[in-house]
Amino acid sequence: MQFMLLFSRQGKLRLQKWYVPLSDKEKKKITRELVQTVLARKPKMCSFLEWRDLKVVYKRYASLYFCCAIENQDNELITLEIIHRYVELLDKYFGSVCELDIIFNFEKAYFILDEFLLGGEAQDTSKKNVLKAIEQADLLQECRREPPLTVCFLSAQLTTEKPL
Amino acid sequence: MPAPIRLRELIRTIRTARTQAEEREMIQKECAAIRSSFREEDNTYRCRNVAKLLYMHMLGYPAHFGQLECLKLIASQKFTDKRIGYLGAMLLLDERQDVHLLMTNCIKNDLNHSTQYVQGLALCTLGCMGSSEMCRDLAGEVEKLLKTSNSYLRKKAALCAVHVIRKVPELMEMFLPATKNLLSEKNHGVLHTSVVLLTEMCERSPDMLLHFRKLVPQLVRILKNLIMSGYSPEHDVSGISDPFLQVRILRLLRILGRSDDDSSEAMNDILAQVATNTETSKNVGNAILYETVLTIMDIKSESGLRVLAINILGRFLLNNDKNIRYVALTSLLKTVQTDHNAVQRHRSTIVDCLKDLDVSIKRRAMELSFALVNGNNIRGMMKELLYFLDSCDPEFKADCASGVFLAAEKYAPSKRWHIDTIMRVLTTAGSYVRDDSVPNLIQLITNSVEMHAYTVQRLYKALLDDISQQPLVQVSSWCIGEYGDLLVSGQCEEEEPIQDEVLDVLEGLLVSNLSTPVTRGYSLTAIMKLSTRFSSVNRIKKVVSIYGSSIDVELQQRAVEYNALFKKYDHMRFNLDVLYDLVSLLFQANDLLDLLGGNDVMPVIQTTLPTKPASAGGELLDLLGDLSLSGRTTVNGLKIEFTFERANPNPNIAVITIHATNTTEADMTEFVFQAAVPKVSHDLSVTFV
Numbered sequence: 104m105q106f107m108l109l110f111s112r113q114g115k116l117r118l119q120k121w122y123v124p125l126s127d128k129e130k131k132k133i134t135r136e137l138v139q140t141v142l143a144r145k146p147k148m149c150s151f152l153e154w155r156d157l158k159v160v161y162k163r164y165a166s167l168y169f170c171c172a173i174e175n176q177d178n179e180l181i182t183l184e185i186i187h188r189y190v191e192l193l194d195k196y197f198g199s200v201c202e203l204d205i206i207f208n209f210e211k212a213y214f215i216l217d218e219f220l221l222g223g224e225a226q227d228t229s230k231k232n233v234l235k236a237i238e239q240a241d242l243l244q245e246c247r248r249e250p251p252l253t254v255c256f257l258s259a260q261l262t263t264e265k266p267l
Numbered sequence: 268m269p270a271p272i273r274l275r276e277l278i279r280t281i282r283t284a285r286t287q288a289e290e291r292e293m294i295q296k297e298c299a300a301i302r303s304s305f306r307e308e309d310n311t312y313r314c315r316n317v318a319k320l321l322y323m324h325m326l327g328y329p330a331h332f333g334q335l336e337c338l339k340l341i342a343s344q345k346f347t348d349k350r351i352g353y354l355g356a357m358l359l360l361d362e363r364q365d366v367h368l369l370m371t372n373c374i375k376n377d378l379n380h381s382t383q384y385v386q387g388l389a390l391c392t393l394g395c396m397g398s399s400e401m402c403r404d405l406a407g408e409v410e411k412l413l414k415t416s417n418s419y420l421r422k423k424a425a426l427c428a429v430h431v432i433r434k435v436p437e438l439m440e441m442f443l444p445a446t447k448n449l450l451s452e453k454n455h456g457v458l459h460t461s462v463v464l465l466t467e468m469c470e471r472s473p474d475m476l477l478h479f480r481k482l483v484p485q486l487v488r489i490l491k492n493l494i495m496s497g498y499s500p501e502h503d504v505s506g507i508s509d510p511f512l513q514v515r516i517l518r519l520l521r522i523l524g525r526s527d528d529d530s531s532e533a534m535n536d537i538l539a540q541v542a543t544n545t546e547t548s549k550n551v552g553n554a555i556l557y558e559t560v561l562t563i564m565d566i567k568s569e570s571g572l573r574v575l576a577i578n579i580l581g582r583f584l585l586n587n588d589k590n591i592r593y594v595a596l597t598s599l600l601k602t603v604q605t606d607h608n609a610v611q612r613h614r615s616t617i618v619d620c621l622k623d624l625d626v627s628i629k630r631r632a633m634e635l636s637f638a639l640v641n642g643n644n645i646r647g648m649m650k651e652l653l654y655f656l657d658s659c660d661p662e663f664k665a666d667c668a669s670g671v672f673l674a675a676e677k678y679a680p681s682k683r684w685h686i687d688t689i690m691r692v693l694t695t696a697g698s699y700v701r702d703d704s705v706p707n708l709i710q711l712i713t714n715s716v717e718m719h720a721y722t723v724q725r726l727y728k729a730l731l732d733d734i735s736q737q738p739l740v741q742v743s744s745w746c747i748g749e750y751g752d753l754l755v756s757g758q759c760e761e762e763e764p765i766q767d768e769v770l771d772v773l774e775g776l777l778v779s780n781l782s783t784p785v786t787r788g789y790s791l792t793a794i795m796k797l798s799t800r801f802s803s804v805n806r807i808k809k810v811v812s813i814y815g816s817s818i819d820v821e822l823q824q825r826a827v828e829y830n831a832l833f834k835k836y837d838h839m840r841f842n843l844d845v846l847y848d849l850v851s852l853l854f855q856a857n858d859l860l861d862l863l864g865g866n867d868v869m870p871v872i873q874t875t876l877p878t879k880p881a882s883a884g885g886e887l888l889d890l891l892g893d894l895s896l897s898g899r900t901t902v903n904g905l906k907i908e909f910t911f912e913r914a915n916p917n918p919n920i921a922v923i924t925i926h927a928t929n930t931t932e933a934d935m936t937e938f939v940f941q942a943a944v945p946k947v948s949h950d951l952s953v954t955f956v
Contacts, residue, residue: 124362148625149589167720180554181514207275222394226465227456228511229501242386243346267274267318
């Protein structure tokens with residue numbers, strides 16, 4: 104995968120994950136063009152389109168478009184499953200996720216994505232494992248409970264944490 | 268100083284802004300606060316401030332002043348700081364800036380951290396945006412983690428290694444030992460990422476590919492277990508066990524089996540099994556079947572397996588899900604060359620897809636349809652494709668028209684069918700036809716000698732209906748000029764027009780707003796040519812002299828030249844054959860210049876009166892002797908100059924010299940020279956200088 108974009112039906116960007124090095128200017132240009140192209144698609148059209156020299160896979164969930172740019176040798180159909188898995192993870196984490204959750208907790212959406220994909224590929228195919236890892240990492244942040252053995256040395260410093 | 272406002276508070280506030288200006292104002296105010304907070308080196312709230320900055324960055328506002336702060340967060344001991352710091356680094360830094368190199372040391376420390384989640388952050392960041400230098404420095408750490416027994420870290424290290432290899436391919440070797448027992452893992456995460464790593468290595472290095480071929484049996488076994496094993500809640504997706512891993516294994520098998528008979532044979536059974544046993548009701552199953560088909564088609568599979576694969580694609584074409592139809596058409600396009608007959612069986616379904624609503628599906632169906640056209644199905648296929656041409660979106664018309672011309676040329680069952688097909692294209696999609704089609708079609712028509720009468724009659728009729736489509740008009744004008752005598756002489760099947768009617772039509776083209784300058788050139792030339800075929804010469808003379816003062820320079824030149832012919836060689840008017848030869852040569856030059864599309868064409872005639880009377884047999888050359896014709900044009904930097912002269916010492920040879928010069932700075936490649944001999948038989952020999 105080269106990049107993933109999440110945007111609303113009005114074209115507002117909610118998340119952008121880039122797995123290829125590009126300048127800020129290029130990213131903005133690509134985002135603008137691609138968002139326009141996808142929003143112009145009619146509902147009856149298929150989820151794939153050729154754009155520049157890439158394949159783009161997109162799917163709409165409620166008011167959010169999830170859009171991935173993949174390489175020519177990548178499997179479009181399984182990419183749809185990857186997108187779906189990410190949505191499921193968000194759903195489980197936030198409890199019936201909606202766009203507002205992602206707006207107000209964008210950093211968490213990134214953390215979840217980074218626990219699921221690395222360099223554009225899935226790290227773990229088990230939903231349970233990904234969610235467990237996020238849960239544990241969140242615990243490290245909050246330090247509300249007795250932290251697990253592997254992280255107990257951090258507990259002293261963590262008590263001075265300020266919430267975001 | 269009060270605590271900086273919290274992230275969620277800021278988001279809420281910014282969302283209340285009713286205009287872009289209001290939002291900008293809020294953002295600027297907050298940025299100023301954040302900047303002063305950064306200047307004060309506030310450790311407590313740095314994390315909060317950077318998080319806010321990241322939000323504003325997503326809205327499109329500049330956030331570069333936060334880059335160094337991200338580095339400070341990464342270096343902090345607090346987990347929250349590191350989490351936001353690394354996120355900020357991934358969002359704000361890119362490998363083009365030197366600043367990111369400062370991260371290297373932090374990442375190195377964090378890769379060795381005692382907390383796996385910190386190590387995970389470091390691996391993720393490195394694997395997402397590590398530059399070549401960083402990768403070089405840290406490859407050793409990644410390699411170490413690839414060998415750990417901690418599956419959480421091992422899976423991340425594998426994907427991080429993929430990134431390192433992509434950035435610094437020479438480092439691939441160092442990861443080889445660590446791959447030794449990657450596939451013996453039970454953990455699916457490690458398995459999946461290991462397969463990705465192996466795939467990357469095999470794709471990049473033929474040596475690695477050879478080395479890893481021995482893994483085929485193991486991969487086959489793993490795949491088999493996935494299919495045969497019962498329900499596993501952890502990895503189940505709609506009744507299929509770990510489809511992500513299955514797809515990845517299939518892809519690796521494809522690469523391993525590609526040019527190797529033994530490997531291909533070893534995977535034959537499992538591929539057949541997957542192809543027949545996978546549940547097709549959901550997208551997940553179809554994703555696996557799709558990958559299986561790609562693998563079967565790419566390795567050295569036996570024919571039974573290939574037919575199975577194509578049939579799967581055929582079933583895909585009938586699927587309600589348009590995504591499935593789309594991938595089917597894409598895959599069939601890839602295999603149509605190698606498995607032509609098998610794909611032919613699905614031809615009618617493919618042709619039906621021409622009527623699909625989705626643009627991408629239509630395009631693929633069109634490409635595939637052209638690929639399937641052959642001598643047997645040409646008539647039926649062409650009917651469908653012409654119907655498609657009629658009704659398709661403009662973006663398809665040019666490609667479709669070209670495709671039809673190519674197919675017609677290759678497989679036309681008869682000359683008449685061919686001409687009819689061309690006519691159909693010109694009349695329905697005439698304005699979308701490519702520029703080079705016009706000379707190609709003229710060539711085709713010239714060569715179909717027995718069809719000249721039929722062709723010119725049909726083209727004339729088409730002109731009567733519609734003069735807006737320029738390629739059609741140009742071809743028609745040319746034909747009328749060339750074969751006008753056939754048009755009026757009763758050789759046609761229907762009522763033939765009279766000379767004046769034909770001239771009316773051609774003159775109409777000259778004055779019409781719809782005609783482009785090129786088209787006008789064709790018309791004028793055609794009118795002139797008819798002076799040797801028609802008897803209404805006076806009318807033609809009049810038209811030609813009118814255009815001698817046309818605003819259009821090109822038309823003016825031609826008209827002047829033609830006028831000159833009329834005046835100087837009036838006494839030869841009755842020796843039609845000879846005049847025709849001369850005029851023909853001139854027209855060839857003009858037509859050629861037309862076809863080249865030059866817009867600073869300058870044909871020049873210098874004339875002197877003939878000093879001796881024309882003698883039989885050598886009249887043409889006599890004319891040439893006193894008339895030097897030349898023409899010059901420049902198209903896209905290629906300058907071409909023609910000169911016509913009598914050869915010396917052999918006066919029976921006319922020498923046409925063409926100088927082609929590259930006036931641009933760049934090289935010109937693929938310069939093709941084609942010479943057509945005029946209708947009257949002359950021997951043409953070409954010498955390159």
